[in-house]
Amino acid sequence: xxxxxxxxxHAGSIGGPDSHRRTAAVEAEKxxxxxxxxxxxxxxxxxxxxxRILADGAKYDASCASSGAVRHSVPGGLGNSDGNGICHTxxxxxxxxxxxxxxxxxxxxxxxxxxxxxxxxxxxxARFTPREVVDLTLEFYRRNFIxxxxxxxxxxxxxxxxxxxxxxxxxxxxxxHKFGGYIHLKxxxxxxxxxxxxxxxxxxxxxxxIELPTQADLTRLAPEKTRVAIEGTMAVVKxxxxxxxxxxxxxxxxxxxAPAGQTTQxxxxxxxxxxxxxxxxxxxxxxxxxxxxxxYTAFSPFPHAPGNLGSVGDSRRREHRLYQADWLIRHYExxxxxxxxxxxxxxxxxxxxxxxxxxxxxxxxxxDVNISPREHLLRVPGLGYRSVxxxxxxxxxxxxxxxxxxRLRVRMAEARHFVITADSRPLPIPxxxxxxxxxxxxxxx
Ligand code: SF4
Numbered sequence: 001x002x003x004x005x006x007x008x009x010h011a012g013s014i015g016g017p018d019s020h021r022r023t024a025a026v027e028a029e030k031x032x033x034x035x036x037x038x039x040x041x042x043x044x045x046x047x048x049x050x051x052r053i054l055a056d057g058a059k060y061d062a063s064c065a066s067s068g069a070v071r072h073s074v075p076g077g078l079g080n081s082d083g084n085g086i087c088h089t090x091x092x093x094x095x096x097x098x099x100x101x102x103x104x105x106x107x108x109x110x111x112x113x114x115x116x117x118x119x120x121x122x123x124x125x126a127r128f129t130p131r132e133v134v135d136l137t138l139e140f141y142r143r144n145f146i147x148x149x150x151x152x153x154x155x156x157x158x159x160x161x162x163x164x165x166x167x168x169x170x171x172x173x174x175x176x177h178k179f180g181g182y183i184h185l186k187x188x189x190x191x192x193x194x195x196x197x198x199x200x201x202x203x204x205x206x207x208x209x210i211e212l213p214t215q216a217d218l219t220r221l222a223p224e225k226t227r228v229a230i231e232g233t234m235a236v237v238k239x240x241x242x243x244x245x246x247x248x249x250x251x252x253x254x255x256x257x258a259p260a261g262q263t264t265q266x267x268x269x270x271x272x273x274x275x276x277x278x279x280x281x282x283x284x285x286x287x288x289x290x291x292x293x294x295x296y297t298a299f300s301p302f303p304h305a306p307g308n309l310g311s312v313g314d315s316r317r318r319e320h321r322l323y324q325a326d327w328l329i330r331h332y333e334x335x336x337x338x339x340x341x342x343x344x345x346x347x348x349x350x351x352x353x354x355x356x357x358x359x360x361x362x363x364x365x366x367x368d369v370n371i372s373p374r375e376h377l378l379r380v381p382g383l384g385y386r387s388v389x390x391x392x393x394x395x396x397x398x399x400x401x402x403x404x405x406x407r408l409r410v411r412m413a414e415a416r417h418f419v420i421t422a423d424s425r426p427l428p429i430p431x432x433x434x435x436x437x438x439x440x441x442x443x444x445x
Contacts, residue, residue, distance in 0.1 A: 108154030148182025382415030
C-alpha cells in the first residue's frame with residue numbers, strides 16, 4: 001500500500017508561517033538527523049500539541065506494565081527502575097499508567113481497521129523526533145511524573161526504518177544520558193532480526209502485538225499483517241533472551257537482553273472470535289515464545305470507526321474474564337481447553353471462569369483441605385494460589401479448620417460449597433446464578 005502523502009513529503013516541503021526563520025535557525029545549529037527527518041511534518045506544531053495527539057494515540061495499547069525489571073542507577077546516570085515514589089497516572093478507562101506512554105508518530109502506512117492511527121483514519125497526525133522523545137522522557141522523569149518510557153509507533157516507511165527510529169530513542173537515553181529508568185519498546189513485526197536484537201539491548205521489555213486471535217481475523221481487519229511475521233519477531237526475541245540467559249551462566253557481566261521479557265496485546269471484540277480461540281492463541285504464545293504476559297484490550301469503537309467492526313457483549317466485563325482465565329492458565333494449572341466448552345465457547349460473564357469450571361465438574365468436589373494435593377486445592381473456587389501454599393504449610397502442624405481458611409482470607413462465600421475442613425462439611429452447591437456478581441464488583445479487582 002502506498003504511504004500517505006504526509007509520510008513521503010521531503011524536507012522543506014511543508015512550512016509554517018515562520019518556516020524560513022526556522023530553517024535558518026536549524027541550519028545555524030547544524031541539524032542532526034532528527035531535524036532533517038522531521039522536516040516533512042507540520043513545523044508549527046508545539047511539543048504540547050504533539051504530546052496530546054501522540055499520547056492519545058498510544059492509550060489503546062495496554063501492554064505496558066512495568067513490573068519485572070530491576071535496573072540500578074549508575075554513577076553520573078539518571079534514575080533506576082526499581083524505586084518507589086513515582087507518580088502514577090490513570091487513563092480515562094481507569095488503567096494505572098506510570099510511564100510516559102507515547103507514539104513516535106501516529107502516521108502509519110498500514111490500514112488496520114480496529115486502529116485509530118490507520119492510514120485511512122482522519123485522526124490529526126503528529127510526529128516526534130527521537131530528540132524530542134528523549135527530552136520529554138528526561139524532563140518528566142526529573143519531575144517524578146513517570147518511572148520510564150513506553151514507546152510505540154505507527155509504521156513509517158517500513159518496519160525496519162520505524163524500528164531504527166525507536167532504537168535511536170532508547171540508544172540516546174541509555175548511552176548519551178545514562179538513563180537508568182524503565183524502557184519498553186514496541187517491536188514492529190517483520191523488522192530485521194539484528195534490529196530486534198539491538199532494541200532488546202537498550203530496552204527492559206519489548207513487545208510485539210499479536211493484534212487479533214486468528215489469522216482469519218488479521219486477514220479481514222489487518223491485511224498487511226500476518227501471524228507468521230508477528231510470531232517470527234516474537235521468536236527472534238525469545239532466541240535472543242535464551243542466548244542472554246546462557247551468557248549469564250558463562251560471563252560475569254553479560255549484556256542483558258530485555259530483562260523484563262516480552263509481552264503482547266490482543267484486541268478483543270472487534271471480530272466474532274470466541275474466548276476459546278482467544279485463550280488457545282494466548283496459551284500457544286506463552287508456550288512457544290516465553291511471553292511474560294498477554295494483554296487483552298476490549299475493542300472500544302472510536303470516532304469514525306469502520307462499520308464492519310463487531311462489538312461483542314459487554315467488552316470491559318469480557319476483558320476482565322479473559323484476564324481471570326489467563327491467570328488460571330499461568331498460575332493454576334488450567335489449560336485453555338478446560339475453561340470453555342464446545343457448546344459454550346465464551347466465558348460466562350456473570351461468574352468467574354474458575355467457578356464456572358467447578359460448577360461443570362461436581363465430580364471433582366468436595367476437596368478435603370487437609371489431605372488433597374496442591375493441584376486439587378488450586379481448583380477450589382475462592383482459594384488463591386498463595387492461600388493454597390500457606391494452607392499446605394499450616395496443615396503440617398495442625399488440622400485446618402474453617403477459621404484457618406477465614407484467617408487466610410479465603411473467599412468463603414464460594415469455597416464453603418466445595419471444601420471439607422476439620423470442622424465442616426461442604427454446603428450444597430446452589431445454581432451458578434446464586435454466585436453472580438454485580439457489575440461493579442466484577443470490575444473492581
Ligand atoms: S500497524 Fe499499528 S499503528 Fe498502524 S494501523 Fe496497524 S495497529 Fe495501527
